[in-house]
Amino acid sequence: MRKLSLDALAREHLEQAVASSSGRSATTVHGGHELVLRQTLLALTAGTTLAEHxxxxxxxxxxLRGRVRLASGDDSWEGRTGDLILIPPARHSLDALEDSAILLTVAKR
Incomplete structure (x- = not known):
């Protein structure tokens, strides 16, 4: 068993994102490419976008912190600290509206 502080990881990776020219930082919290479930903490500075994918x-x-907007086609959803957004089964992008940290959870098909 392993215990992690998502709050501490969010703080650490937000600091790294601010220092990075890309405006982002990430770490795999659980799982990986070889497993079905993967959880990744991503920190993004305000104005940083994860392009449509x-x-x-x-x-x-x-x-976990901040405010983001997830967009897919003509639809978009805004989330702030404590919100959970279900990602639609379609191409989408993510914009950090303020310095933000998110936990992305994926169960691969």
Whole structure:
């Protein structure tokens, strides 16, 4: 068994994102490419975008800090600290509206 502090990881990766020219930082919290379930903590500075990409499987975004917008086609959903967004089974993008940390959970098909 292993216990992690998502709050501490969010704080650490937000600091790294601010220091990075890309405005983002990430770490795999659980799983990996060889497993069905994968959880990744992503930190993004305000204005940073994850460009439109395919949905890798069933997925959710839990907003740990800040405010983000997930967009798919003509639809968009805004999430803030504590919100859980279900990612649609379609191409989508994610914008950080303020410095943000999210937990991306994916169960690959």
């Amino acid at each position: 395919e949905n890798p499987g069933e997925a959710t975004v839990q907003v």
